[in-house]
Amino acid sequence: MVIKVSELPEEEMILPGTRLCSGCGIQLAYRWALKALGPKTIITNPASCSTVCGGVGGYTPLKVPAFYCCFETVAANAAGAAAALKAKGQDKDVVVLAWAGDGGTYDIGIQGLSGASERGDNFIFACVNNQAYMNTGIQRSGATPYGATTTTTPILGKQQLNKNMRKIMEAHGLSYIAQTAASHPRDIYEKFKKAREFNGKGVRYIEILGTCPPGWGFPTDQSVHMARLAVETGYWPLLERIEGKLIISQPSKRYLDKSKRKDIREFLKGQSRFRHLKEEDIKIWENYIDAQWDEIREELHKQGDI
Amino acid sequence: MVRTEQDIKLEKKVSQTILASQQTPAVGEAGHTGEWRTKRPILHTEKCLVVKTGKLTCNLCWLYCPENTVSRSIPPKFNYDYCKGCGICATECPAHAIEMISEKEAPSCEGNEGGN
């Protein structure tokens, strides 16, 4: 059961009046992740739009401490903070959150994340994926999907598929892995709560699809709607992998049935980064989605769930 | 491990640097972000579900606002000092109770820092 809106906590960890763009999906995701983890959280954050949320000068919108680190080092910094908490006997009380963009996860931060995962360092790693290097002006990343135009793929759009980061993390055998989206704040909230409960069980990895109006090319009021379309078309399944077991989250369960999925064109046509896509490009998207669900179905079948 | 005088000196310098870079939590870190708005959300109270039922049954505007500038209350209230006017609340409201009106035509609201 998804938690009721009336049962969600009132206390906010991010104060209004931040530096992030109007309609930023990352800010919405950050808001709910931090509401779930509460005041006893230490953040490590590499260069990204989320760093902008930390403010400049003597003030910050964040009510929890954050350490802004070099791009490559978010997981190493989180591992250090977690080790310090353990040495002080505060590791049960305080949680460490590594909060990174897709660039800081898929590309630049991957070695640190892989090392920490293998060592079993005790923190939550959240990748807030807006599918490009947005903070520096929309450059292509390993997470940018097929066909998307960015400032470094300006004409044809990206000619490769995105990296499958979730599978890379699954191969590390983590205790808790989840995928969620900015359109589902309650899902974000519950997954961060769950990741908190896995305290002491190594790295817990959560990836959030974060929408970006200027980077994706849609009006600011569509930010939640676009992320929801990613879910409703089956492109972005909400799921968890708990101790190796795959669980499709409630809002995505119905998309096991292909006929329930919305046409991916609805997602693509609302964004200027996909404006140039031809039918054959859309076919690549459709195949990507079908293959993804075939794999999910096969695994659920093996687990005896369907 | 024995700490040399030099180590202690360095540690002091590091902790001073950390203290100097400490920030204080504050509302409006980026100033009155309400000034960014070109449109503002207004509530048509009679359409709002929580007003109609007298219970906190909906509050999706509060749930989805990235900026935390609409309250979970009956009726929902906007914080025009910092609301950036993105329009997500209006788009997501299931009862179409929120309308985005041009900032130029907005009635002057108490506590309003945005608009003209």
Ligand SMILES: Cc1ncc(C[n+]2csc(CCOP(=O)(O)OP(=O)(O)O)c2C)c(N)n1
């Ligand atoms: C080593 C290094 N390379 C490049 C940069 C410049 N830089 C700062 S933020 C950023 C983009 C970050 O992209 P991502 O991690 O996806 O986060 P987003 O801004 O999209 O949230 C880049 C390239 C840097 N700070 N350090």
Ligand code: SF4
């Ligand atoms: S560029 Fe995109 S991700 Fe960055 S603050 Fe603006 S909307 Fe958010």
Ligand code: SF4
């Ligand atoms: S989303 Fe609409 S109906 Fe629901 S509480 Fe907000 S204004 Fe009222």
Ligand code: SF4
């Ligand atoms: S317009 Fe945007 S910032 Fe303003 S209250 Fe609505 S959702 Fe929040």
Ligand SMILES: [Mg+2]
């Ligand atoms: Mg990014």
